[in-house]
Amino acid sequence: MMDGEAITAIRTAAVSAISAKLLRPLVSDVLCILGSGQQARSHYDVFTKIFKFKEVRVWSRRREMCERFVADLEEPVVVCRSVRDAVSGADVIVTVTGATEPILRAEWIKSGAHIAAVGACRPDWRELDDVLMREALVYVDSRDGAHAESGDIILSGV
Numbered sequence: 282m283m284d285g286e287a288i289t290a291i292r293t294a295a296v297s298a299i300s301a302k303l304l305r306p307l308v309s310d311v312l313c314i315l316g317s318g319q320q321a322r323s324h325y326d327v328f329t330k331i332f333k334f335k336e337v338r339v340w341s342r343r344r345e346m347c348e349r350f351v352a353d354l355e356e357p358v359v360v361c362r363s364v365r366d367a368v369s370g371a372d373v374i375v376t377v378t379g380a381t382e383p384i385l386r387a388e389w390i391k392s393g394a395h396i397a398a399v400g401a402c403r404p405d406w407r408e409l410d411d412v413l414m415r416e417a418l419v420y421v422d423s424r425d426g427a428h429a430e431s432g433d434i435i436l437s438g439v
């Protein structure tokens with residue numbers, strides 16, 4: 282038995298980055314990360330290594346955790362007061378929260394934005410609202426897996 286935290290952090294961010302490589306808008310200037318935990322950091326590391334963003338934003342429910350997240354980084358990252366502020370105009374959005382209810386609403390999102398929806402990995406957890414799930418073009422690695430595990434897919438009925 283081994284502790285898989287480090288591997289999970291890296292490989293989850295790597296899969297999100299592959300999705301962004303293939304599906305992000307041609308012009309992707311603004312990256313937004315929702316959440317400030319372990320996955321937020323691994324996604325920040327991988328995304329800023331692979332892509333060039335003009336602006337990186339982060340939002341987390343507890344502002345002090347956001348400040349701590351940003352303090353560890355060498356490049357400037359904007360700490361946002363609300364999810365709405367954070368995602369407004371963003372081209373690439375990473376959701377890596379432990380939310381169980383939707384925090385991200387379709388009406389706030391720029392048309393064509395790419396969302397790597399990572400956090401809601403249990404059948405009764407949500408990050409994205411129903412409208413967003415219905416309006417989005419949804420890509421998954423496994424249909425069976427998504428329909429068994431992804432609360433955003435199962436509960437939105439897409």
Ligand SMILES: NC(=O)C1=CN([C@@H]2O[C@H](COP(=O)(O)OP(=O)(O)OC[C@H]3O[C@@H](n4cnc5c(N)ncnc54)[C@H](O)[C@@H]3O)[C@@H](O)[C@H]2O)C=CC1
Pocket residue numbers: 289293316317318319320321341342343346377378379380381382384398399400401402
């Ligand atoms: N799809 C996948 O393959 C994987 C999914 N995950 C999931 O991604 C999420 C993040 O994982 P880690 O960064 O390791 O966790 P973490 O515990 O290090 O960070 C969790 C973050 O979510 C925030 N958060 C917690 N509850 C929230 C709520 N109700 N509303 C908004 N924000 C909330 C926390 O403030 C923190 O910023 C977890 O839900 C985890 O289960 C983790 C690994 C792989």
Ligand SMILES: O=C(O)C1=NCCCC1
Pocket residue numbers: 289402
């Ligand atoms: O696939 C994984 O690995 C994980 N998925 C959801 C929860 C944490 C680990």
